[in-house]
Amino acid sequence: MKYLLLKHYRGAPAAVNDVPMDQWTPAEIDAHMAYMNDWAKRLEGTGEFVDGQALSPEGTFVRYDGEGRPPVTDGPFAETKDLIAGWMVIDVDSYERAIELAGELSAAPGAGGKPIHEWLEVRPFLTYTPTVTE
Amino acid sequence: MDEGLVRELTPQVIGVLVRRGADFAAAEDAVQEALLKAWETWPATRPDDPRAWLVTTAWRKYLDSVRSDAARRGREQRAELEPAPGPTEHTDDTLRLYLLCAHPSLTPASAVALTLRAVGGLTTRQIAEAYLVPEATMAQRISRAKRAAADVRWDRPGDLSTVLRVLYLVFNEGYTGNVDLTAEAIRLTRQLAALTNDVEVAGLLALMLLHQARRGARTRPDGTLVPLAEQDRSRWDTALIAEGVVVLQAALARDRLGEYQAQAAIAALHADARSVEETDWVQIVGWYDELLGITDSPVVRLNRAVAVGEADGARAGLAALADVDATLPRHAAVSAYLHEKDGNLAVAARQYADAARAASNLAERDHLTRQAARLNEKLRG
Numbered sequence: 298m299k300y301l302l303l304k305h306y307r308g309a310p311a312a313v314n315d316v317p318m319d320q321w322t323p324a325e326i327d328a329h330m331a332y333m334n335d336w337a338k339r340l341e342g343t344g345e346f347v348d349g350q351a352l353s354p355e356g357t358f359v360r361y362d363g364e365g366r367p368p369v370t371d372g373p374f375a376e377t378k379d380l381i382a383g384w385m386v387i388d389v390d391s392y393e394r395a396i397e398l399a400g401e402l403s404a405a406p407g408a409g410g411k412p413i414h415e416w417l418e419v420r421p422f423l424t425y426t427p428t429v430t431e
Numbered sequence: 432m433d434e435g436l437v438r439e440l441t442p443q444v445i446g447v448l449v450r451r452g453a454d455f456a457a458a459e460d461a462v463q464e465a466l467l468k469a470w471e472t473w474p475a476t477r478p479d480d481p482r483a484w485l486v487t488t489a490w491r492k493y494l495d496s497v498r499s500d501a502a503r504r505g506r507e508q509r510a511e512l513e514p515a516p517g518p519t520e521h522t523d524d525t526l527r528l529y530l531l532c533a534h535p536s537l538t539p540a541s542a543v544a545l546t547l548r549a550v551g552g553l554t555t556r557q558i559a560e561a562y563l564v565p566e567a568t569m570a571q572r573i574s575r576a577k578r579a580a581a582d583v584r585w586d587r588p589g590d591l592s593t594v595l596r597v598l599y600l601v602f603n604e605g606y607t608g609n610v611d612l613t614a615e616a617i618r619l620t621r622q623l624a625a626l627t628n629d630v631e632v633a634g635l636l637a638l639m640l641l642h643q644a645r646r647g648a649r650t651r652p653d654g655t656l657v658p659l660a661e662q663d664r665s666r667w668d669t670a671l672i673a674e675g676v677v678v679l680q681a682a683l684a685r686d687r688l689g690e691y692q693a694q695a696a697i698a699a700l701h702a703d704a705r706s707v708e709e710t711d712w713v714q715i716v717g718w719y720d721e722l723l724g725i726t727d728s729p730v731v732r733l734n735r736a737v738a739v740g741e742a743d744g745a746r747a748g749l750a751a752l753a754d755v756d757a758t759l760p761r762h763a764a765v766s767a768y769l770h771e772k773d774g775n776l777a778v779a780a781r782q783y784a785d786a787a788r789a790a791s792n793l794a795e796r797d798h799l800t801r802q803a804a805r806l807n808e809k810l811r812g
Binding site: 339341343344345346347348389421423424425426427428429 | 463541544571573602604613646650697698796
């Protein structure tokens, strides 16, 4: 079963080690990135890795504005509550395994080389309908 | 090129290599490489004897890998004389492969992947596409599965019940991409049924055939679900139903009932009814009771409540549902269905909406949302 591990720029409860990345030392940033890459590589090795992507914090809202008119764009809105920073997609045997892996990812080192204890959101994918349902 | 033939030969060729002294993991790798080469070259020049071609090619690949391993380790090369082919005991070998690939020491996902590759003859890429994961991930999943299987003795590889569970998982996956996993599961189960005399293998085969028969009628072209009661029964595949019923009857006649036979019996009773009104719900409830006797699972209790609702009325169904764990997925959906049948539309509408939020798959969620919308429209008058 596949799960999305969502990382938020904004919208998740505050992390324990909640220091913005631009306040870290360059070596701490390197250590953080290495941790994330190692984690993904290890999951590829266990046959559980599906995807990992990071998103720019700057986004634009777009909506339809009627026939023959170009879409309206707006934003970014500073007040938007939820801001996704990126995700990992994993394919694991159980919900417990998904939680375990998210816990590991949340232990990525941040300021002072200490774990960030960042809150990650774990969301199951909707699957295809099973062949047998009765 | 004859894809079916290549897939059928795959486990036999692995068996030949193992009999010649290759360990399973190396043999399986070599055969996979030979398969890839077959995919590449057969369309232009198909060998006269595909089996011999695969054996020779795989054996060469195996020797190459042994040689390069030996060279890497700077040791003496192993003897590489090609032994005479052993007796063609490919029936036993294929059965062993099924058991090994579904060995209890493997996780379900890795057993599925390894079975599809070593027994099914699918390429890593095809399996990765079927399960919507990157090829590198699937390749690793398969090598881990092989490492887990490395300690299992070739002549004592495990038991049939885990094989059946793996085949059932493949069949039940539901998604159909380039590789039709339900068709592949049926092929592998049919082949297994020919190799063994086990009643539950027959039961599982019957179950698959009977569900596959209804598959086309179960979804509209846009992917939305058609509930059993609304399916166009003229679209059910009567040949598959007939085959499923024959297989099931032969199994039941041997009087060793198991889980898959009981499930197949339920599917057969549905398949047997020319219209939903003609469904023999009383017998279906009887089979659910049998099934509960074999395996007392909450999912069986839930499905039994639906059948009781049809056999004895909505109130009886709701009473049966009262004993079922309410946290089960689909509990709210069943409850909504029975409440609507009982005339309580407001409760049913609310529960359909709850059920939609709890649904674990997209088509079911959309179906439940539409049910809620239909009742809400009715309630508005």
